[in-house]
Amino acid sequence: MTANNAAQIAPDAKTSTGASLAERTASAQKFWGDYFGFYDILNQAAPYRNMIEGHVEMLDPKEGEQVLDAGCGTGNVSVELIKRKPNLIGVDFVESALDVCREKVPQAEYRFANLRLPLEFADATFDKIACCVVLQFMDQGAAEFAVRQFYRVVKPGGRVTLTVFVKGFNRRAVLFGTFRGLYQNGGVIGLLRFLFTNMMVTARVMSYVKELKNLEETGEHVFYSREEFEALATQAGFVVKGMEKTFADQSLTVLLEKPAGPAAAG
Numbered sequence: 001m002t003a004n005n006a007a008q009i010a011p012d013a014k015t016s017t018g019a020s021l022a023e024r025t026a027s028a029q030k031f032w033g034d035y036f037g038f039y040d041i042l043n044q045a046a047p048y049r050n051m052i053e054g055h056v057e058m059l060d061p062k063e064g065e066q067v068l069d070a071g072c073g074t075g076n077v078s079v080e081l082i083k084r085k086p087n088l089i090g091v092d093f094v095e096s097a098l099d100v101c102r103e104k105v106p107q108a109e110y111r112f113a114n115l116r117l118p119l120e121f122a123d124a125t126f127d128k129i130a131c132c133v134v135l136q137f138m139d140q141g142a143a144e145f146a147v148r149q150f151y152r153v154v155k156p157g158g159r160v161t162l163t164v165f166v167k168g169f170n171r172r173a174v175l176f177g178t179f180r181g182l183y184q185n186g187g188v189i190g191l192l193r194f195l196f197t198n199m200m201v202t203a204r205v206m207s208y209v210k211e212l213k214n215l216e217e218t219g220e221h222v223f224y225s226r227e228e229f230e231a232l233a234t235q236a237g238f239v240v241k242g243m244e245k246t247f248a249d250q251s252l253t254v255l256l257e258k259p260a261g262p263a264a265a266g
């Protein structure tokens with residue numbers, strides 16, 4: 001880390017709740033810790049699986065590359081990344097999630113990190129960085145700060161994939177996409193079996209997602225239009241190499257590259 005970067009942290013946001021940054025951080029960590037008790041039911045949802053797999057495919061990590069999974073949660077992106085045999089490090093600010101990751105992907109290393117703070121990695125450490133559905137759960141200043149940190153720790157010529165929820169995010173579209181996928185894979189019986197077994201947990205996921213969306217109104221979370229997402233990436237210096245809709249069209253995934261040469265100075 002350069003001395004310059006070490007001195008910076010993400011600015012505190014003006015939100016409408018009046019809660020301090022410390023209170024908001026503690027509340028977010030508790031929220032995620034609770035949600036992770038049943039989060040992995042999402043692995044049965046086609047829109048989520050397509051998003052995770054598409055995210056990793058777009059990043060295209062290669063064997064032996066240094067790869068960071070930023071905001072790794074319960075490790076669902078890591079599970080896909082590790083199939084391609086990179087040297088993988090995951091970071092998140094929920095300790096219990098890191099423990100789940102260590103069980104799921106013992107080949108990787110997992111560390112605590114709050115993405116509002118400078119990452120504890122030297123400049124140009126990583127070939128590639130994956131950050132899937134994390135940045136929209138931060139305020140604007142924190143998301144911009146995190147993307148600048150990704151720029152700093154990725155190598156010139158290195159690549160980054162970001163996925164965020166779209167502005168106007170519609171959780172019902174994801175639910176219907178999930179039902180469609182279940183029907184396509186298992187017919188009516190498959191769909192009914194899922195509903196019978198997982199009705200309660202599905203309702204809980206929907207209510208947690210509603211809470212995440214409610215925080216968009218307070219300014220704690222920021223969902224993105226295509227143009228805003230592009231602006232978030234390019235303010236750090238990245239070049240956009242591709243963008244696509246994912247998660248039943250309720251998220252955007254972008255592939256970024258840090259220019260090689262003099263323009264890459266972070």
Ligand SMILES: C[S@@+](CC[C@H](N)C(=O)[O-])C[C@H]1O[C@@H](n2cnc3c(N)ncnc32)[C@H](O)[C@@H]1O
Nearest residue numbers: 032071072073076092093094114115116132134
């Ligand atoms: C929806 S989950 C995504 C997890 C994983 N990337 C996936 O795709 O399943 C959002 C993740 O962002 C993490 N997160 C949110 N704010 C963070 C912050 N300030 N620092 C580190 N991690 C954060 C949460 O702990 C959670 O693991």
